[in-house]
Amino acid sequence: MHTPVEGCLHGMEPAWCFLCRIERSGADPGTAWGLKTRDDERDPEDRRGPMSLRQASYLRFLCEEFEETFDASLTDAESAIVVESFLDEPMTDSQARTLFFLSQIVGMEAETGLTYGQARTKIRSLVAIRGLKSA
Ligand SMILES: [Zn+2]
Secondary structure (H helix, E strand, C coil), X not given: CCCCCCCCCCCCCCCCCHHHHHHHHCXXXXXXXXXXXXXXXXXXXXXXXXCCHHHHHHHHHHHHHCCCCCCCXXXXXXXXXXXXXXXXXXXXXXXXXXXXXXXXXXXXXXXXXXXXXXXXXXXXXXXXXXXXXXX
């Protein structure tokens, strides 16, 4: 059995555990996991107002993930474009390590070459298999 000497409550290292990163971020967990679709599906042209608080905290989390500067002045429509571009980035080291760890536990080969969005989905499904608390 895997018995970490000092780990997070998910059995990983808090320094890179992706689940911990989401929990620490302060972002709405459902949004950070990509479970909630946007409340506002109107045409971007009609979304020139500021971001909602939920969208702003989600974008701030993604900016931290990629060590980019968070721009609070983005409009709602602009923030949606930035979020999409982050999801298409290659997965982070935190995600890769979390994916590897969880894949090992369930006896699967860890996938490589995923995007951030794909890795997040994969981690979420592995978390579900393991019954880990994620959100
Ligand atoms: Zn953790």
